[in-house]
Amino acid sequence: MAVLPDDTADWSTVVAGDWLKDALEGLRNPHNAHSKAHPGAELKAQLRPYQQDGVQWLWWLHRLGLGGCLADDMGLGKTVQVIALLLLAKQEADPGPHLLVLPASLIGNWQAEMARFAPTLRIFVAHSSAQPSKTLATLPAGQLAEWDVVITSYGNLIRLPWLLEIHWSLVVLDEAQAIKNPGARQTQAAKALKSRVRFALTGTPVENRLGDLWSLFDFICPGLLGSDKTFSRFARLLEQDERLGYAPLRKLVQPYILRRLKSDKRIIADLPDKTEVKAYCVLSRLQASLYQQAVDALAQQIESLDGIARRGAVLAFLMRFKQICNHPSQWLGDGAYAPDDSGKFARLRELAEAIAARQEKVLIFTQFQEMTGPAMDDK
Structure with a gap:
């Protein structure tokens, strides 16, 4: 990497052109987008304004071929925002197949939500709760072309090698804190998935340490935060700088992470008095x-x-x-x-x-x- 002489650095500058300027604005401020991305009548739900912003942000990243982390608080509707994205992808000639990876206990919940909000999406559940294990183990990849979305569990990424052989259009990890441990087999399997775009959904992007954030970004935007060791040194330097704190890191990841909190008065004012969310469980x-x-x-x-x-x-x-x-x-x-x-x-x-x-x-x-x-x- 070349370093500019001091006298050159003093007068040089970089200015974004019109296209790059619009792209950055779409990432940083989705609510200011000129045209709103909405799947129309195929989405059987009324998106709230902040959810519409989330769909706009996801769709903009998708069009740019970039990954991202939707880190809204639990209960703010991450699921319906992703379902809207999947409908948009189908309408815009990107039929997939797309892959959803989630804890096994959430499979029933996602099935129910998709049937409710997007009945036109064709869903295949690659899990023993829906298909015989022997059938899944030998499933020809060509059979998946008729489906829009394939749903599977983190455990099946290890048990079903063909999931890692297919080149998916879009991969979404729900409860993505499941890949916070870089050395875990399911983390390594998730990062080995082949796809054009990757998204992670989690209400807790940093659970215990900054390394959790690195592992997430190593999935959605590999290389953005460097290697594990490089990021650890970077994090220590930030901790020692009382003046800047974590501002440089926040600025670096801000275009790729969208987080809204229920404590935000702009969100609270837009929410109904009570929200009921059914959580479906799979029988052992x-x-x-x-x-x-x-x-x-x-x-x-x-x-x-x-x-x-x-x-x-x-x-x-x-x-x-x-x-x-x-x-x-x-x-x-x-x-x-x-x-x-x-x-x-x-x-x-x-x-x-x-x-x-x-x-x-x-x-x-x-x-x-x-x-x-x-x-x-x-x-």
Whole structure:
């Protein structure tokens, strides 16, 4: 890298041309864009102004072939903004396939949200909860051409090598703090994905240390923050500079990260009094097995019962279904309560971790008091 002499540096300057000036403005201030990116009637949702800005920003990055991190607070609608982006891509002759990578416990939630907000998107779920494992292991890549979006889990990036062989148009990681550890196998697999554009979604871009931010940007914009070692030295220099602090780092990453907080009065003023978001959970294998056994047992019983006895059996089994869905141990009574045996436990842990990272408070309600002890122990 050549260094300009001091006398040259004093009078030299760089001025962005019209195209670059517009591109930078679109990244830094999406709400000032001349034309708004909106998928129209195919999106079955009314975007709030800050969500429209988010879609505009995502679409502008997509058009430029750049990656980015949508880091809005939980509950501000990151999912619907990405769904709008996927609809725009389909309308603008970029049909994909696109890849969504998320924790297994969120697959059902994304399926439901896409069916609700974008029923025209063709979705393929590359996960054992939707497809036989043997079918997934040998799936020909050519079969994916008929789908707009492929949804899979972080674990499947390791188990299904063909995911790393396909050249995706767009790759989106949800709960992207899952790749904060650069040495983890799933992190390395995510970074090995081939794609034109990459986006990361997370409400906590920095959970414990600045290295979390480096790992995120090593996925969305490889090379922007240098190597892990180079960034560590850079971070130490920033910590030692009391005058500048982290301002140079914020300026460097600002075009590639969009973060809105619920504490922002401009956002709060635009939000309704109450927002309800359903979080769907996938049954663990043990839960699914016990649930099916209960369904079969109920089917046998109701064939031989009638009247009040039949209604009593149905009510008893409804209670059993609820307990199995909470945790197999609640129905079995074995006291084990292994965290991995419950889809609800897994989803609750993810929600609680995100809330704890922001040092916020949470209230958890349950119909069964006996579940409070095991659920808190899992935290």
